[in-house]
Amino acid sequence: MRRASARLVLLATTLLLVTTACTQLVPGRPTAGESVTRGTVDPSFIRGTDGGPIDQLAATALTDIDAFWEEAFPQTFAKQWKPLEGGIYSVDTTDSSAKPPPCTEKASDVEGNAFYCPSADAIAWDRAALLPVLKDSYGDAAVVIVLAHEMGHAVQNRMGITPEAERRQPQRFPTILTEAMADCFAGAFVKWVNDGKSEHLDIGSDTLDSALGALITFRDPVGTSANDQSAHGNAFDRVSAFQDGYQQGVKFCAAMTVENRAFTQEAFTTADDRERGGNLPFDEMLEFITPDLNDYYESLSTQAGKTWADPKATPTEEEPDCSGDQGPVAYCPADKAVEFEVKADLPELHAEIGDYATGVLLASRYALAAMQAMGVELEGEEAATTALCLAGAYTREVFVRQKGFGLSPGDLDEAVRVLLAYDYAARDATGSAALDPGFKRVDVFRGGVMEGTKACGLA
Template identity: 80%
Template sequence: MRHPSARLVLLVAVALVASGCTQLVDGRPVAGKVVTKEGTDPGFIKGTDGGGIDRLAATAITDVDKFWEDAFPDTFGEKWRPLEGGFYSVDTSDPSAKPPPCTEKASDVEGNAFYCPSADAIAWDRAALLPVLKDKFGDAAVVIVLAHEMGHAVQRRMGITPEAERREPQKYPTILTEAMADCFAGSFVKWVNDGRSEHLDIGTDTLDSALGALIKFRDPVGTSPDDQSAHGNAFDRVSAFQDGYQQGTKFCGAMTVENRPFTQQAFTSMDDRDRGGNLPFDEMLTAITDDLNKYYAALVATKGKTWTPPKATPTQDEPKCSGDQGPVAFCPEDKSVEIEVAQDLPELHAEIGDYATGVLLASRYGLAALSTVGKSVEGPDAATNALCLAGAYTREVFTRQQGFGLSPGDLDEAVQVLLGYDYAARDAAGKSALDPGFQRVDVFRSGVFEGVKACGLG
């Protein structure tokens, strides 16, 4: 979070153009599983060793190609053209390995996967990228990465070529083309989950794995949206993937700098940068509870109700006032909020960041707001609306020009805590949690983008 004395400038991302690629950035792993109905011979991949990683890659590529064989004509009115330059697997641990197109030496591919527009080819590191993804996130991450890179090949067939990018750099910033490729990958995963894939069978937990992998690929916190290599923060990349999953390829192909908002931002103060955008735990609790009271007081006043600030009670043990809500709980009996300050919440704060704490508190105060306006605080609707209200509150603090607000990385922290934990989506009885994390992030996003009107309060 940004300290009240700092100033936030809301940025819409515009970046110079660079060719699309995937590189590893530290993030929280979320396990997932892809079941291959039958493997595909990787013999068509240049440089393959015929091993399991390239077999998985070949299986994914085969189905992504089939997806676009059907989807491209429907989306763009033209026949799909398979990649002319093919696919390259590179063992970057082998000094004698041949370099793929767009590189001078094999080591240029280390930890990377990319689409080479001049050769119309896709290459990846089978030694230090795909196995790492598989180990941390399951097979799904490999599938998502390759579907994303194929999305860049789709863009070339749309006319978004390096020449067009150089000619109109403001029309095709990198952050936009990366979002579009994430969106296309989401559409492919939906196609697989609908049972239309010949070789892949993806379980529901794979959606969380896919989002976890996108977090892994986000830009480092504080990266300027004007950076020519900017690919987007986790929130923007997850949003693009979910939009593709829900809206389809036509929506993805229609993305422009005019209709696609981005939340990525650079640090606006040295103090905020030096803290990594995070307030100390105790300072965060004091600042955000005061701000939440002001926000929800104004909100319930629009419904003709008066807000009574819940008593925020610190506890050394996990709150048990009303079921198991995790380390922060709304207690409907006395309309208080209990906050565990000894272990779990401080650990989440330290592990993910201060807005992990913020999201959990905002959702429990959301339950207090539902109670104040006479809405039920138990059941699926209550759980969904409380999480949505946390998103609506986030929208408010993100758009502020001064005072208490978000720092770079806070929205990413929200995505991480929602993927990893269901606390913010439990009702006041500690039940009715939304699963999987993919759905929790989607509900939160609805509050961020649509505000209170999406949250059952009108």
Template identity: 75%
Template sequence: MRQAATRLVKTTVLVVAALGVAGCTQVVPGRPVAGASVAKGSVDPSFIKGTDGGPIDRLAATAITDVETFWKQSFPETFGKQWTPLSGGIYSVDTADKQAKPPPCTEKASDVEGNAFYCPSADAIAWDRAALLPVLQDRFGDAAVVIVLAHEMGHAVQRRMGITPEAERRDPARYPTILTEAMADCFAGSFVKWVNDGKSENLDIGSDTLDSALGALITFRDPVGTSAGDRSAHGNAFDRVSAFQDGYQRGTKFCADMSVENRAFTQKAFTSVEDRDNGGNLPFQEMLRLITPDLDAYFKSVVEAGGKTWTTPQTKATEQEPECSGDQGPIAFCPTGRTIEIDTAEELPELHAEIGDYATGVLLAGRFGLVAMSVLGVETKGEKAATSALCLAGAYTREVFTRGRGFGLSPGDLDEAVQVLLAYDYAARDGVGGATVGPGFKRVDVFRSGVFEGIGACGLS
């Protein structure tokens, strides 16, 4: 099995499970996604313990206030009883101040450094206003701060559902950490949909800021190679984004019903020492050499299942961005002769190095999908065609992910797919580069439909 990897570097989880804290920080560097302001108004942060009254705590106070309003409305509808406000309070911690008073579940202020968490024993939420929230705001915009706090409030919801640390210790198989984190991501997605629908008094998270929200969320993924069964696993980027989007689309009742029986996770550990040591990342040319015949075999089966004859498309290396059929990016489907041109000189190798080898895989899979559509007589121009091509890239990904042998996905690949889809629309451009799927939030969702549902979701009939 091929093993691919990411070049993103992990940091250390700052709050350990022994503290009983639902800490969710695992920030990794990457391409920032610009995010706009989401606050329509400003809430007085004086109810926050330890606040300095500054802009970051004002934004946090605004987010907390509206998340509470959301749950006052949604909790009775979801669980049939009234919402109970947090009894332990909200804490803002200046971790740069060695004399700062520590919040519950910690011994000193520095324990909060780089983190935001829910403390179930005290029913309290705390965050680092010096080294977390302003960093997220600077990289991803206000939406990042809102998402983090909505996620932590999701853990407070779980406590009110009876999912407590005691329950998790009694039955860890029923409440693994990766499941409770997915549920909190899902609850955060439901809240963002409520805001997006214009129901929030103080926040406005529109479609243009959803990409920054997801960009922030995937910075809290687990290190590549973490097993889904790890006691402290929080989820990879693909699983966390999936949970968030499920909450956004399907609501709080769906989130509350998540269980080990109905929730599958894609996160997996490395399968060999060699794989672990090299991160599994194939060099650019080797990735092209291995994935191209695999794509050819997969789409041949798709075409033949549709009653047509497949001819292996010719792939051509170019020294510049392909121009055979409009602006499709560094890989282009060329209708004449049904060929595929690949920029092997600059942009694609750079994306490969920056994000990982499956960024190359996703882009190439979408163009092979257009070849298959052309053979099957399916239109390759327009937004519907762009959607089908992207979905087909997801369907191919489903195939290689579920294989037991041969060319397959490795830890990190699905995360790389999410990253490239959020940052670029190349995999979602039609056969002439004139139509695309956007924003990134929607691209990820279309790709997911292929991953979870297969060819049947891709509109080929």
């Protein structure tokens, strides 16, 4: 976080779609994943295949992705789906003699990458240094999602979002928008699989966290400007697009425009913030955010006609136990205090993920204090949901304000990471009820970020 300004914006930029560097790895927090196949498909139709397990998984995924679009494309666009005309390519980038796929000059151009080539209507991937890494870190679901995303670009080509159209109307089709649309299409496909309509794939709710973990891996480096011509989106924006597709479907994705799609990605605005990587030291974070949380939740309570008293901010050397197991930050209703552990778990999360991991946990516990002040129930899953949503609403307030204590680039990504990995911010005031899986936690939080307290059932 920082003491500076930030805004939620609707982008209208002058970017060009860059399809030949579509999926590239950026280090993220691995999330264990499981197999999602119910039998595999012969990969012999893949050009350059070695017939091995990675290409078997890819062939299985692409077979069902194609079946999905055979159904969804006519329903959405009133036209028949046309399978890829230029073929599908698997490239061993460790083999100097390997033939290059379309849109490249040599096999090494594909290293660590997967892409859709619009001029050839073809998809290619690195069999050596991309798909195996994804599978090992996140499970089969990550490979499926990458390929569903790339097929999403083929869908765009059939919609008329071609390189020629982008050159004629660059402000209408910025890269960050077309990437969000492809993420959205991938989400719609995964929902179709989750509904049991896929012949070979089984991606249940318990594997969705793995899917989001993979998207985090593909985020832009922190501090990348949304106006960068290669910008693909931060983790928050990419996860949002995927979840929108999962919940709203293909028609929603196809209707995305620069006028109706909100993005949160931004560049660093000060040298100091860039040098810190957008993170305040742990002690400074506590010093700045505690009064800000008090001010925000006092305003909410006052608007509701209730009286607010600042909770006692109490550091502890062990995990708080004043009211059940809430994790390293807890709200204690009897004492009207927020206790936070400052020796191990909380500072370790802060160091590992970033300062807004600390921020989200504190914001959700201060939300419980506000809920108590407003006479809202503090126990049960509904209470946990409201507290997390209010943490998102607070995040929105900090993000859109023009001056004072604000978010740094990367803070929203840190929120997504901590919510995927831990349920601390989504526990009730007894610690006995929490939201699962992480997919649901992220969805509730981003509801607060995008819609404010309205999403939380509060005016």
